[in-house]
Amino acid sequence: MEMPTNRQLECFAAVFETLNFRQAAEKCYISQPALSAQIKQFEQLLGILLFERDKRRVLPTAAAKSLFPKVEKILRDTRILAEDSHRFGEPFSGTLRLGVIPTVAPYLLPKTIRSLHREFPQVRLSICEDHTERLVESLEEGDLDVLLLALEADLGSAETIDILSDPFWLVVDSKHSLAKRQRIAFEDIAQENILLLDDGHCLRDQTLEICNRVTAKGSDDFRASSLPTLLEMVAGGLGVSLLPEMAIESECRPGRGLTPLPYGDISPFRTIGLAFRASSHRQPEYNLLADLLRREM
């Protein structure tokens, strides 16, 4: 079944409104013969006569009268469609679906969400907290737009933007022998019982990697499902832990019995950044987002 053209509908509406081919043509910014042809085409397509024309005037048929409101609605809808869609061109229009890992979310998001809403009031944020592997999966499926995570992990084919280096601190309980030291070195942890997060946390893998460098061994006896839990175990004297700097302030509040110890200049670190599909074409937006996150630090 053949479909009428939008131009045919426009011409029809113009003629119906003016009842004058010449004026209607002007309204459509085409010549009168072109308009005549469009109307003729439209009539042939529908198999009916839309206007009775004699030499002195133009009269809409019953069919034209009944069609006109519908045609007008279609044209209006189409116009609105085009106008509405322009909004999508602006940065952060619509919903931004953000994936974040659990060892970043609590420390960066609260401030970020607030300033994002301040700078781009139109944004609607949808946040998903999960492990790197599942986030990357969702990203590739198109269920998420952008990830905020440690870039050391395997991110598949995603493109990335660096935001900041997040150095690791050593956290010991305040009664620990290392607690009085001003500064520590890699090798100091070689003899310690290093507590780890559950499988799946990239922080676990990074900690293990660092342990390997100094032939230290992570503890297999306990696995915490979150950093607060992990630090409870440290405070309880079960072992020590590596903690990203961004988490120090909120996790090692005074009186919790924890002492955070910075490494020197050669501190191990993780790189926090954004990841997104190479095909997404929204990199300008993600750069804006990265800028905003950097400013938050």
Place this chain on the structure above:
Amino acid sequence: MEMPTNRQLECFAAVFETLNFRQAAEKCYISQPALSAQIKQFEQLLGILLFERDKRRVLPTAAAKSLFPKVEKILRDTRILAEDSHRFGEPFSGTLRLGVIPTVAPYLLPKTIRSLHREFPQVRLSICEDHTERLVESLEEGDLDVLLLALEADLGSAETIDILSDPFWLVVDSKHSLAKRQRIAFEDIAQENILLLDDGHCLRDQTLEICNRVTAKGSDDFRASSLPTLLEMVAGGLGVSLLPEMAIESECRPGRGLTPLPYGDISPFRTIGLAFRASSHRQPEYNLLADLLRREM
């Protein structure tokens, strides 16, 4: 403001549904490059990206997801528009606006309406009863589609279809001296007081015209606004009247004190027929209507 074409919408919908340019192209009966071009155009028109394409797959953007339902609705509405309008092509679709003169309506319409509904159930009839002059005006304005009337009157530029010749009878009161005659002649009315309808009735003009031929004179003392009233006056002995044959049966029922007298072979008559705008293009329908009216006689 530029408008998207229907083809762009179709292509967009097809790609959105299949997420595969090749299949979508097949669905639209065009080649894949042509489809690619349509999508590209549409994206440029809207100023946004609709699909993320990489070498292995196609992913709709948030904008595409939000646009799709609207696009689908527009396409559906457009299709329905085209389909619906085909109904207008069938004879007597929609409303047939019929004008009838008062000296025809009561005698022809009841039967006609019934059989019209029987043969063309889809017809919706709108009837307007008025004098010839106003009917012709309405016809020319496009407020009526077709008239059923006596074709002797001035019908402007309307085209006409003859339906039947409607001979005049002479009607006298049963005590009148002519009432016993089997047959009468023109000249018999020359001495009579001939009663007339109001101004505007074409039957009045026709009667006067016949009077002129025999130098009879119409009465100016009484004017009836309808045939039943006129015949009451005849029955009351105020004069005689010419009555169209189609009205005889219902107006001169036995016991009403009226005697209808037929003229011979050379009876005067009026011609009943249809009139419509030359530009209307519905002559085939009006021919059907005329056939139906002839069969009713």
Place this chain on the structure above:
DNA sequence: TATTCCAATTGGAAGTTCCGATCGAACTGA
């Protein structure tokens, strides 16, 4: 009678849409 206005038509220019062929990248199976 001359002028104006109208829609239709014509012929040719301008613009579009389309297709086939091809490309390069990325999977698939041998």
Place this chain on the structure above:
DNA sequence: TCAGTTCGATCGGAACTTCCAATTGGAATA
């Protein structure tokens, strides 16, 4: 690892639409 397949993008030219300027002829106007 290598041929075969599949994907969307691109290109050049063919086919087709759409358009305009000029004109026609009928009707209304003056």
